[in-house]
Amino acid sequence: MPIDNDQETSASNNLLNDTGGLLSAFTVKSISAGVVAALFGCSGPALIVISAANAGHLSNGQTVAWLFAVYFLGGLISLVMALRYRQPITGAYSIPGAAIMSTALVTIPFAEATGAFIMSGIIVLLLGLSGWVSRIMRWLPMPIVMAMIAGALIRFGVGAVESVGAAPLVAGTALIAFFLTSRFLRSVPPVLVAAVVGFVVAYASGAVQTANVDIAMVAPQFTLPVFSLDAFMAISVPLAALVLGAENAQATGVLLAEGYRPPINAMTIVSGIGGVLAGLLGGHNANIAGPMTAICASEQAGEARDRRFGATIVNGVLFCAFGLFAGAAVPIIMALPKALIASVAGVAMIGVLIAALQQAFDRQVGYQVGAFVALVVAMSKLSLLGISSPFWALVAGIIISSILREAPGAGSRTVRTQ
Numbered sequence: 538m539p540i541d542n543d544q545e546t547s548a549s550n551n552l553l554n555d556t557g558g559l560l561s562a563f564t565v566k567s568i569s570a571g572v573v574a575a576l577f578g579c580s581g582p583a584l585i586v587i588s589a590a591n592a593g594h595l596s597n598g599q600t601v602a603w604l605f606a607v608y609f610l611g612g613l614i615s616l617v618m619a620l621r622y623r624q625p626i627t628g629a630y631s632i633p634g635a636a637i638m639s640t641a642l643v644t645i646p647f648a649e650a651t652g653a654f655i656m657s658g659i660i661v662l663l664l665g666l667s668g669w670v671s672r673i674m675r676w677l678p679m680p681i682v683m684a685m686i687a688g689a690l691i692r693f694g695v696g697a698v699e700s701v702g703a704a705p706l707v708a709g710t711a712l713i714a715f716f717l718t719s720r721f722l723r724s725v726p727p728v729l730v731a732a733v734v735g736f737v738v739a740y741a742s743g744a745v746q747t748a749n750v751d752i753a754m755v756a757p758q759f760t761l762p763v764f765s766l767d768a769f770m771a772i773s774v775p776l777a778a779l780v781l782g783a784e785n786a787q788a789t790g791v792l793l794a795e796g797y798r799p800p801i802n803a804m805t806i807v808s809g810i811g812g813v814l815a816g817l818l819g820g821h822n823a824n825i826a827g828p829m830t831a832i833c834a835s836e837q838a839g840e841a842r843d844r845r846f847g848a849t850i851v852n853g854v855l856f857c858a859f860g861l862f863a864g865a866a867v868p869i870i871m872a873l874p875k876a877l878i879a880s881v882a883g884v885a886m887i888g889v890l891i892a893a894l895q896q897a898f899d900r901q902v903g904y905q906v907g908a909f910v911a912l913v914v915a916m917s918k919l920s921l922l923g924i925s926s927p928f929w930a931l932v933a934g935i936i937i938s939s940i941l942r943e944a945p946g947a948g949s950r951t952v953r954t955q
Contacts, residue, residue: 558623562847569729570838570885571851574829576732576873577882578629578852579608579859579866585635589821593642593650598758599819601864605757606820607635609860610811614823615853618807619846624797625833626788626804627849628811629826629856631779638772638821645768647819652762653772654821658812660777661824665805670781679793681934684897684908686790688915689783689927690831690886697883704876707744711735711877715884728837728885735877744874760819772821775922780808780824782928787827794892795834796842827927828882836888907938 583604590600607630614628642650664670700708714734718727739745785804792799804825811823832838833848859866897908911934919926 559620562623562844562850564839564844564847565729566726566837566839567833567845567847568851569726569732570833570835570845571848572855573728573732573837573881573885574627574832574848574852575855575859576878577832578611578826578829578856582630582632582635583608583863585632585639586821589635589638589642592639593647595642595647596758597864599647599760602757602759602819603821604863605860606815606818607823607860608856608863610815610818610820610823611826612853612856612858612860614807614811614825615829615849615856618804618825619849619853622800622803623843623846624792624799625830625838625845625849626792626799627826627829627833627852628807628823629829630815630820630822630824631776631784631826632828633783634776634779634821637775637779641768641772645771646763648760648763649765649768650772650821651760651816651819652764653768654776654816654819655762655813656764656769656773656816657776657780657822658809658814658816660773660809661780661812662806662809664777664781665802665807665809668802670785670805671801677931677935678904678907678938680897680899680902680904680908681911681931681938682786682790683794683893684911684934685915685927685930686787686794686827687890687893687897688912688930689787689827690791690890690893691916693828693879693883693886694890695883696879697881700876700879700883704739704744704874706742707735707739707874708876708880710738711880712884715881726837728881731884732877732881735881736873739874739877744877745872757818759817762816776822777812778922778928780812780822781805782931784808784827785825786931787927788825788830790893791827791831791834791889794889794896795845797834831889832882832885834889835885837885904934904938904943906941907934907943910934910937 586603587600590603611629618626618628697712701712711731711734715727715731718730785808789799789801808824815821815823829852833852834845838845838848897912898905911930914933915927915930917926919929921929
C-alpha cells in the first residue's frame with residue numbers, strides 16, 4: 538500500500554525529534570555523572586563480589602561468570618529503562634546482597650546458590666507482575682520514604698569526609714576542586730573536575746598502583762543450578778527482600794525526590810527478569826540499583842531533568858563493557874585509590890540528599906517522628922533475617938507513625954507513580 542507523503546514526512550520528523558532528544562541527553566555533565574557512577578559501581582562493589590566468590594571457593598572462571606552476569610545485565614537494564622522511559626533509572630546489582638553471599642557460600646554449595654538466585658528473581662518478577670509493589674509504594678507516606686533514602690545514602694557523604702582522613706592529599710584536593718568549580722565555573726561539571734584533579738594528584742603522588750586482585754583473564758565458567766529448600770530460605774528470600782526493600786525502594790525514592798514519576802511495576806518486573814537471567818549465568822542478581830540511580834539522577838548529571846537519562850546510558854555502556862572484560866578490567870579499576878572514588882561519589886550525592894531531607898522533614902506534610910525513625914534506622918547497620926536496614930527503616934517508620942497516629946499535614950502526599 539503506498540504511503541501518504543504527509544504520513545512519511547510526519548514519521549521522518551518524529552524520528553528526527555526522537556534522535557535529537559536522545560543526542561541532547563549526552564552533555565558534559567551527564568557523561569561525567571555516568572562515568573562517576575560506573576567508577577563507583579565497578580570498584581569496591583566488584584571486590585565484594587570477588588570476596589564472596591573466594592569464600593565459596595569458586596574457580597576463576599566462575600568468578601568471571603558472576604561478574605559478567607551482574608555487570609553486563611545491569612548495564613542492559615540501564616540501557617533498556619533509560620531509552621524506554623527517558624528517566625535515569627539505572628541498573629546494577631545489590632551490594633548488600635553480594636555481601637551476604639560471603640557468609641552463605643561458606644555452607645551452601647554454589648550450584649544450590651545459583652538455583653536460589655533464580656528463585657529470588659522469580660519472586661521479584663511475580664510481585665512486579667501482580668502490581669502489589671506499586672500499590673504498596675502508593676500507600677507509603679512520602680516523608681518516611683524520603684527519610685529512608687537520606688539515611689541509606691548519607692553514608693556516601695560520610696564516606697567522602699572519612700576519605701579525607703584516609704588520604705588527605707588525594708581526597709582533600711578532589712573535594713576542594715569540586716566546591717571551587719561549583720562556585721566559579723558553573724558551566725563545568727564539578728564532579729568531573731573533582732575526579733580529574735583527584736586522579737592527577739593521586740598519580741603524581743604515587744597513589745595509583747596496580748591492584749593485587751587474584752583473578753585472571755579467563756573464559757566464564759557457568760554453573761548448572763540446583764534447587765534446594767535450605768538455599769531458598771537462606772538466599773532467595775532475603776535477596777528478594779533486598780532487591781525490593783533496599784535497591785528498588787531507594788531508586789524509586791531518589792527519582793521521586795528529583796521530580797520524576799518512576800514506573801514502579803516496570804522497575805520491579807525488569808529487576809525480576811534480571812535476577813532470573815543473572816542466576817542462570819551464575820550471578821546473584823541484576824536489578825535497578827539505588828546508589829547508581831542516585832548519582833545519575835542528581836543535579837550533577839545536568840540541570841535539565843529530562844536529559845539526565847544520558848548519564849544512565851553512559852553508565853550502562855560502561856557496565857556492559859566491564860562485564861565483558863571483567864577479568865582484565867578489575868585490576869585496572871582497583872588501581873584507583875579508594876579514597877578518591879569515595880570522595881567523588883560522596884559529593885555527587887549532595888543534591889539528592891538535600892532534596893530527600895527537605896521532603897522528609899517538611900512540617901506541613903507531617904509524619905515527622907516516623908520519618909526520623911526511618912532516618913536513623915536506615916543510617917544504622919541493622920540487619921535482621923539477612924535483610925539490611927533500608928527495608929527495616931520503612932517498616933519501623935510506618936509502625937511508629939501508626940502507634941503515634943501521626944496525621945498527614947496539609948501538604949501531605951503519598952508516592953506518585955506512572
